[in-house]
Amino acid sequence: MTLTAVEKQALYIAMVRSRAFEEAAGALAASGDIPASWLSGIGQEGTLGAIVQLRADDYLTITHRGAYGFIGRGSDPRRLLAELLGKKAGYCKGKGGRHIADLEHGILGKSGTVGGHAPLAIGVGTAIQNWGGDQVVLSLFGEGTSNRGTTHASMNTAAVWQLPVVWVCENNGYVGNVPASVYTATPDIADMAASYGMPGEVVDGNDALAVHDAARRAIVRARSGSGPSLLELKTYRIRPFAESATDVRDPAEAVAWRDRDPVAGLRDRLLESGELTLADAEAVTAAAREEMAAAAAYARESPFPDPAAAFEDLYA
């Protein structure tokens, strides 16, 4: 099934908005407005090929990196940035920072431990199965997280119970500055799927259309009750592990990957095919930057929570 021009344009817009959000968040980290750091997702926006095709009633678990999960699901950039700045108007009233939930858009929250989301994803799958629904859970994780027992316990459980979970490993090749070969025994995380009796597929993570195509097959499979799948998106993070971190990876590597930028890559393909005009592409970028600048201004001007709010929200 090929995407219509409108669907491709919508994917491109989501990627551009996500990139613009990342740039705004990076600037707010650099200026010190974000009291912690920001873990930029620049370079990994190809994952949006999977995210944008989720239904409104589907679920997503995210990683610590990037904002494309939120942007792709329709979260409000103003409330996202307000949260990163610790403001009352944020999604978590300033209590979570990077740990953001947007239940309205099916994003269940962010774990402070990598691999913390996988067991939650199978729980959501359990609920869907028990209610007899046809929603799916898309669960993102990094190749480093493939080391964790939570990941394996959850992949096994999803397979045993035939849960509607789509596991998506974003393999950006590094934990911090350490290359994956140091900590992961197999070069292809997708190979782990065989251990759990599910399909596993390596995908070019910087090709959003390829990601879309592979994810569509996995989502259809999950939605039909045929169980989980594992996709591995080969990608690269352009920024350091965190905006506050020092990057000692080989600069030549980043240069090479910049040439394969997922956002520019999709733009060029759509320009070539005539599904996007240069004027439209420029307008999309300008609108996204304007939107995120306004969101940043909103977040900066937004008030901090009253200290008394620290004593709220523990129990329902």
Next chain:
Amino acid sequence: MMRSITTAQAMNEALAEEMRRDPAVYVVGLGLYPSAGESATSGLVDEFGELRVRSAPMSETAIAGSAVGAALVGMRPVAELHLADFAFNALDEILSKSGKWRYTHGGNDGMKLPIVFLEGIGGYVAGASEHSQSPLALYWHFPGLKIAVPATPYDAKGLLKTAVRDDNPVMFFTHKLGAPGPVPDDEYVVPFGEAVVRRPGADVTVVATSYMVVLSMEAAANLADQGVDVEVIDPRTLEPLDIETIVASVVKTGRLVVVDEDTERCGVGAEIGAQVMERAFTALRAPVGRVANPNLPVPYSPPLEQAVLPSITSIETAILATLTN
């Protein structure tokens, strides 16, 4: 009408009643069926089927973590973790993903985590160090959890029904030992945060939970023969804690002993003792006594185990010590 049933039978009834009442309630755990012997989940699969009585892979992480995920989207899971010792494998899921999740996310969009974690506790069964623990204080230390510690089949049933209906994560601890007890035929619930005075007395207040209530009642009966009038209070839930009932008793008796099967350091006795001193220091006529495991792993051999875990004798000794001060 009353019947005499075991704690496991009482919990089984509570689960069946709550599962009939609310289709969102389900049980997940290792080896739930076919079940050999009597347990809280025996036979539930026959009535509710395999989706609502989920036999899980051997992973406490998957059991506890899936409960969290399901709760976030409207289910009311009961996660059977069997022994508290095993549940250490799922501490990230229990402490951080359930206990702190709502707060971290600012209660986003009415976020609720209605989960019951069932954990068996206690020694006196030659279980050695990793099948005998009672880590109540560990869970009490962390924010966001509620903690139920029933001492009788009656309370096990009534508290479990309350736990299932609570919109927050509840740690539900039951001891491996415990005699059958009277449970009414008619439905009832036991609210959280209401201690019960198991035995009224004028001279010394003893606070005990779970199987320690049984041992403390024996000690109190023995001391009554010596003319010492012991009041035994069972808080039934540690979080929320009915400190008012405890303080009122200490104001009356002037003496407090806390009996806890867990290791003593930073334990239940330390916390209750501190709270009583903060609220009723001038009422105390003797130092607060603590009876607990002296910070050792529980050994296997029965004479060694008896040397480490609280006993009727060690409770009596602690009570008498408060009277000689």
